[in-house]
Amino acid sequence: MFVENTVRERYSEGARERQEALCCPVDYDRELLKRLPQEIIDKDYGCGDPSLYVQEGDTVLDLGSGGGKICYMAAQLVGPEGLVIGVDMNDDMLGLARKYQPEMAEKLGGDRVRFVKGYIQDLALDVEAMEAYLAEHPVTDAASLAALKAWQTRQRRERPLIADHSVDLVISNCVLNLVGDGDKNQLVEEIFRVLKPGGRVAISDIVADEPVPQHLKDDPTLWSGCISGAFEEREFIRAFERAGFGAVCLDRWEAEPWQVVEGIEFRAVTLVAFKGWGRECIDRGHAVIYRGPYTEVRDEEGHVFPRGERIAVCERTFRTLTEGPCRKHFIGIEPKTLAAPIAWCAPHGTRRSPKETKGGRQIVECGGEKCC
Ligand SMILES: C[S@@+](CC[C@H](N)C(=O)[O-])C[C@H]1O[C@@H](n2cnc3c(N)ncnc32)[C@H](O)[C@@H]1O
Incomplete structure (x- = not known):
């Protein structure tokens, strides 16, 4: 309750008047900003730009959408077939974002944005x-x-605010740090729940380079100011691994910390991750080759891929490695004839003889391009 009320009061003020202390400089795409109302640009409390990861046709969910800046940027990128949903718990922020909805719908030639009231750690509960x-x-x-x-x-x-498997991309800009520590794991599990198989995550947030002591966490100004509630950097990654995400990656990392408190550096980073294609292993004769440049890599499930070896994988792992964000690092080799489905996975590291896959389709994401 301490966390929720402190955060609510601070962002109600932020919706009424720009709060300099909450503004972390970000270099957004100017083309996308051109159509946004000045008030939305001024009341920007983000620390990164997750709109960079939006693709045409996506259903996008923005956690802690605030004044709606990232939602209105994403709405320009998803195009007429896409949809953007912003979730926030704060009435004043929702009021600010919704105020410009008719104007933005007219500018974009369609109303592709919804703002809903909810807690990002409990996305099934419709708070209104x-x-x-x-x-x-x-x-x-x-x-x-x-x-x-x-x-x-x-x-x-029966009527979840955000249904299971309904979103292509979950984004967030400087919000996860505001959720109480006891709710952070549930928050990441909720992100996993609402994503479709093959769905993606792009989270810009503040992380701490060392554990944050309790007396800093108990400080309401530091917590609501996006500082002392930050994940410790390695815990940020681990929370996504534990929830079942793969290809978890710190895609952006600000060399300069945003704030330093008692020697702890708090900096903006962007984490990207991928929800694989289910959990069931069905072996039908697929193989992948890890291109390099490292001698070997290991995925979240413990499969090891030595450079240049044809490794046997189940269909699900095959799709994850050849369609997900790692696809540039792997060559996929389909069997010439699909084997009868067997519900098992070859033991990690099993090699697939070329004789089994010769003549099958090869998936080569970046032939000729530099890909490592
Ligand atoms: C730092 S601001 C970021 C706003 C916006 N993403 C931006 O880039 O300007 C944090 C926002 O998250 C909302 N928020 C904080 N905790 C939340 C929670 N647990 N559930 C939903 N919204 C939350 C706040 O109301 C506020 O609008």
């Missing part, structure tokens, strides 16, 4: 619907509290 329920059924005693909890469970199951 809950507030309507509470107006009619105020919580006054243990029985009405139990009724609220039962309503929440039903609502999450």
